[in-house]
Amino acid sequence: MTTYIMLLNWTDAGVKTLRDSPARLDKVRTQLVEMGGEMKAFYLTMGEYDxxxxxxxxxxxVAARFAMQLGMGGNVRTRTLKAFPEGAYREIVATLA
Incomplete structure (x- = not known):
C-alpha cells in the first residue's frame, strides 16, 4: 500500500458544523476502508492546516477518489502528498548519478 499525507482545512460550512466533525471523521474512515485503504493516524493541528x-x-x-469525496462533502479542503517511506527514499537517493 502507498502512504499519503492529507493536509486538511475546514471550509466555512465545516466550521459551522464543527461539533459534527468527529462523526464525519468516523464516516470517512469507514469509507476509506471500503475503498481498500486505511487511515493510520489523524491529528488536529495548529498553524496553516487544521x-x-x-x-x-x-x-x-483510490487516494484521489478519496480526496475528491472528502471535498464533495463541503466541510474540508484537502492537499494530498504521496509519501515515500525511508527505505524507498534511500533506494531513490542511491540511484542518483
Missing amino acids: MVAVCEAPDDA
Whole structure:
C-alpha cells in the first residue's frame, strides 16, 4: 500500500458544523476502508492546516477518489502528498548519478 499525507482545512460550512466533525471523521474512515485503504493516524493541528491525516491506499486513483469525496462533502479542503517511506527514499537517493 502507498502512504499519503492529507493536509486538511475546514471550509466555512465545516466550521459551522464543527461539533459534527468527529462523526464525519468516523464516516470517512469507514469509507476509506471500503475503498481498500486505511487511515493510520489523524491529528488536529495548529498553524496553516487544521488537521493532518496519514492514510494508506492501494494506489493513486483510490487516494484521489478519496480526496475528491472528502471535498464533495463541503466541510474540508484537502492537499494530498504521496509519501515515500525511508527505505524507498534511500533506494531513490542511491540511484542518483
